[in-house]
Amino acid sequence: MNQNQGGNDARHDDDSALSDFLASLMDYTPTIPDELVEHYLAKSGFQCPDVRLIRLVAVATQKFVAEVASGALQQCKARQSAVVKDKRDKQQKDKRLILTMEDLSKALREYGVNVKHQEYFADSPSTGMDPASRDE
Amino acid sequence: MSDGGEDDRRNSDNNAPKRAGPDEFGRAVSKIAVAQICESVGFEGFQDSVLQALSNIAVRYLCDVGKTANFCANLAGRTQCNVFDVIRGLEDLGSSEGFSGASGVDQCIVSSGTVREIVEYVNTAKEIPFAQPVPRFPVVRNCKATPSFVQMGETPAGKHIPPWLPAFPDSHTYIQTPMWNERATDPRADKLEQARQRRKAERSLLSLQQRLICNGSASPSTSVERCDDAEASRAAEGNPFLASPLQFGEKDVSTVVLPAKLLDDLVVDNHVSVLETFAPAIEAVKNSFVDSGESEKNVVPEKRSAVHFKLRTGKKILGESVDLRLKNKSVGKVVSWIGRDEERDDKKRRAEYILRQSMENPQELTQL
Numbered sequence: 264m265n266q267n268q269g270g271n272d273a274r275h276d277d278d279s280a281l282s283d284f285l286a287s288l289m290d291y292t293p294t295i296p297d298e299l300v301e302h303y304l305a306k307s308g309f310q311c312p313d314v315r316l317i318r319l320v321a322v323a324t325q326k327f328v329a330e331v332a333s334g335a336l337q338q339c340k341a342r343q344s345a346v347v348k349d350k351r352d353k354q355q356k357d358k359r360l361i362l363t364m365e366d367l368s369k370a371l372r373e374y375g376v377n378v379k380h381q382e383y384f385a386d387s388p389s390t391g392m393d394p395a396s397r398d399e
Numbered sequence: 400m401s402d403g404g405e406d407d408r409r410n411s412d413n414n415a416p417k418r419a420g421p422d423e424f425g426r427a428v429s430k431i432a433v434a435q436i437c438e439s440v441g442f443e444g445f446q447d448s449v450l451q452a453l454s455n456i457a458v459r460y461l462c463d464v465g466k467t468a469n470f471c472a473n474l475a476g477r478t479q480c481n482v483f484d485v486i487r488g489l490e491d492l493g494s495s496e497g498f499s500g501a502s503g504v505d506q507c508i509v510s511s512g513t514v515r516e517i518v519e520y521v522n523t524a525k526e527i528p529f530a531q532p533v534p535r536f537p538v539v540r541n542c543k544a545t546p547s548f549v550q551m552g553e554t555p556a557g558k559h560i561p562p563w564l565p566a567f568p569d570s571h572t573y574i575q576t577p578m579w580n581e582r583a584t585d586p587r588a589d590k591l592e593q594a595r596q597r598r599k600a601e602r603s604l605l606s607l608q609q610r611l612i613c614n615g616s617a618s619p620s621t622s623v624e625r626c627d628d629a630e631a632s633r634a635a636e637g638n639p640f641l642a643s644p645l646q647f648g649e650k651d652v653s654t655v656v657l658p659a660k661l662l663d664d665l666v667v668d669n670h671v672s673v674l675e676t677f678a679p680a681i682e683a684v685k686n687s688f689v690d691s692g693e694s695e696k697n698v699v700p701e702k703r704s705a706v707h708f709k710l711r712t713g714k715k716i717l718g719e720s721v722d723l724r725l726k727n728k729s730v731g732k733v734v735s736w737i738g739r740d741e742e743r744d745d746k747k748r749r750a751e752y753i754l755r756q757s758m759e760n761p762q763e764l765t766q767l
Contacts, residue, residue: 277510280518303465378456
């Protein structure tokens with residue numbers, strides 16, 4: 264009986280924690296707006312009138328994007344520190360952290376998402392060729 | 400927030416207005432949200448393609464969570480999802496990188512690691528609301544329902560059709576009705592009218608030609624009278640081209656007169672405006688619609704006043720001369736020219752133009 268009671272208490276704690284959390288979600292405004300989340304959830308068949316669940320999904324997505332972005336940030340910083348090793352002057356200039364495709368693809372690879380990006384796009388088949396060999 | 404590195408792509412995008420794709424609004428909003436999240440993480444600039452890729456991934460994550468949650472709910476025999484379905488969906492997506500308690504099978508889902516991580520995140524992360532208010536989308540338009548038979552007040556076309564069903568479309572939408580021309584057209588009458596107008600045009604041209612010849616003569620009154628007689632007899636016969644040829648001496652034909660330019664002293668005597676000369680012809684054309692019959696009315700008056708000439712140096716005008724016009728058998732053109740009431744002024748102008756041309760091209764006159 265004690266075990267069961269203990270188990271029940273734990274379950275109650277978990278339940279109350281979750282319900283408290285869901286209640287607190289109403290105060291917290293996720294970055295991803297509710298309308299957007301509702302739209303895409305409705306598109307995939309998710310039906311729920313409860314706003315708290317919508318907020319839960321929005322927060323979860325926000326957490327996911329934030330994790331990916333922080334992984335890309337680490338890649339970017341690592342690359343910058345590798346470059347700066349030689350020249351100390353660049354450290355002052357190149358402080359801007361820009362999210363690039365290479366960093367993103369490396370970060371996403373951990374999550375099992377394969378993002379390969381085109382290196383460059385050519386205007387026509389003869390771009391970059393010698394002017395002599397190009398057909399005018 | 401500034402874009403780094405891909406300015407040329409932006410320029411080419413701005414040149415041509417692009418049509419919005421099917422989910423353009425949603426994608427734009429998600430792009431902004433993702434950019435805000437990345438900014439909170441610490442980034443200062445983004446490439447446009449990266450932002451698009453990341454927002455695409457975020458949207459896919461949302462859709463996957465929804466799909467999985469819905470699947471779990473259906474599995475449990477429900478159509479509406481609850482919190483447990485959502486947590487299972489999140490666990491499913493998060494299982495690739497792992498969370499604490501993922502291997503635990505028999506523990507309550509409420510205490511799963513995913514939930515705990517989310518709670519942690521909410522407690523630690525800064526609250527950044529979305530930059531702009533987002534309206535409810537997609538906008539649902541109320542479509543007009545087809546009215547039923549009862550609403551239309553019609554009885555359905557068969558006993559087997561209940562009246563509460565939508566009504567059939569009107570019969571004129573699917574039955575072809577013949578188009579009738581409102582005006583009654585009589586092709587025979589039209590042809591007769593056309594022939595009559597042509598004849599009138601020929602007569603006018605002839606009389607014009609005669610007048611030009613006559614007015615080029617030395618003595619205005621006598622020659623004009625002679626021209627009148629000639630014209631009168633000719634007009635009276637109807638179509639002069641079909642009349643039998645005249646024998647020599649039968650008719651009193653005026654002598655050939657040199658044109659005004661070669662005669663120095665005789666020209667100034669003629670003092671009549673062009674309009675007066677051609678007034679009868681213009682009157683005749685005006686009256687063409689009045690007289691219904693095909694009368695060969697003689698339009699030329701008995702008395703003819705002299706014609707006033709404008710002396711000019713022989714300047715060749717570009718364009719058709721009177722001679723060519725007469726030779727030109729475009730009678731149809733003349734019919735259209737004559738047979739309209741509204742173009743009276745136009746006709747007067749044309750008459751003046753013809754006369755002017757004949758004055759300025761005296762060489763052609765000798766050929767008449």
